[in-house]
Amino acid sequence: MPTAPRSLTARERARVEFTRDIKEAARRQLAEHGAAGISLRGVARDIGLVSASALYRYFPGRDALLTALIADSYSSLGDAAEAAAAPDAEVQDGAPDPGDHLGRWVAVCHAVRAWALAHPHEYALIHGSPVPGYTAPAETTEPGTRVPFLIGGLFARAAQDGAYRPLDRLPVPADAHRALLPLLGRLPDGIPDHLVVAGLTAWTYLFGAVSFEVFGHRANIVDDQRAYFDHEVRRLGVLLGLGPVAADGGRPSGQGA
Amino acid sequence: MPTAPRSLTARERARVEFTRDIKEAARRQLAEHGAAGISLRGVARDIGLVSASALYRYFPGRDALLTALIADSYSSLGDAAEAAAAPDAEVQDGAPDPGDHLGRWVAVCHAVRAWALAHPHEYALIHGSPVPGYTAPAETTEPGTRVPFLIGGLFARAAQDGAYRPLDRLPVPADAHRALLPLLGRLPDGIPDHLVVAGLTAWTYLFGAVSFEVFGHRANIVDDQRAYFDHEVRRLGVLLGLGPVAADGGRPSGQGA
DNA sequence: CATCGGCGAGAACACTGTTCTCGCTCGATG
């Protein structure tokens, strides 16, 4: 544990400030030219440095700078998603309703999608091809778990409320259960397999859909991407058991009644 | 319009052969060092050229070479997927059964996953962050449609056989229907909306799951990735209506009986 | 006040993609 914040020295304050400036300039370059367009010399120029060599006092290299951007992007995305899931967040045209698990799921999906569309290059950084090496640096894994845990919590709350009713009865096979042991070990005891599978499935689908749209795989296929996205994630929520079980397919008649 | 294939001249034959050699060398570099590690000078060295400038006689630039690799990768993936879906393909431990739509869907999924794991950098090239510009070059779009069309055909055949029974009854809203018009226009008439949505959903999920695994987002989360993948895609197939509707959740009792 | 550690500048090295020019050579053609 780092020492208590006993008032940083002036040098240290200047250092963290400069580190922040560097990351900001890099993020600007990222937003404009993409990850491949981030050049240390360009970053140095942006913040008034003549030579890029000074940057090495703050980051051991370009990859480390990228890693820092990845971690920040995960945090930014996590913030956006959690804000959408907060108990007092506005569910789409309607008052907040703590029992509307499907609506909250859809809201989180829209938040993730909106963040990705607003920051396509940052999204590509965290969910595109891993650029630097092949293994994600350790400091990026923790912020990267926020969205999946948020989604998992959504399903857990629905189950607590007795509102979780998946539309199939397919049991989780023994080998799939064993495959999930690493995750189950980090979760509170007593969570049934199928609930974990539901969370993973929802998480996987959400980022599949967002990636397809951001990376252009749906151009010329879907026109009004937002409308289609809304339908697909809502339907997935219903299939996975978050939804109103109404067989007529409509949303609940009354507003949260 | 290019002349009929009236026996290429020796020069032309040598040219296509050399073009193939260049792409092979580039693909080797891609497999080893990733897309960012493909250098024209390295490719030139690999095929016995002293200078990289000669490559510009065959490709207008690095991006064009990458584009060619993308198109080839799509074709390679399409081949693998279509082979798995072929009528005489072995369905997982069992004789081919033309009525086993769920088994065929799962087989296609495993084929896509296996190809991606065997060619991770090529997979990253086609389903990771778009590297060169932002819009996919036209010549890559056609081979890129083979897998989604294959999956769509799977659902269409299941519907023809009367075996398509989605587990929900959520109607496709009017705005989502309108969003699908670009795609519906390129499909035979009379295909119901929900069938198209099912195909898109299956396609989206498949590549979400494969991307998560290939890009390492499931490390430390899922152990036996193949077992979990098998379960998740099988379950999605059931939810989307390809599956045995048996409420006990098991596979059909007899083998294709 | 003296000193020493952290800092930025700048040169240097090994790369990269791309362009241009210059001979040469081999294949198409008369």
Add this chain to the structure above:
DNA sequence: CATCGAGCGAGAACAGTGTTCTCGCCGATG
């Protein structure tokens, strides 16, 4: 078969890149 020239590879050059190293300088610290 002989000749001509189109197509080709080599090589230099330019503008970049990440990274390393050294050299002063300046200010915070003892």
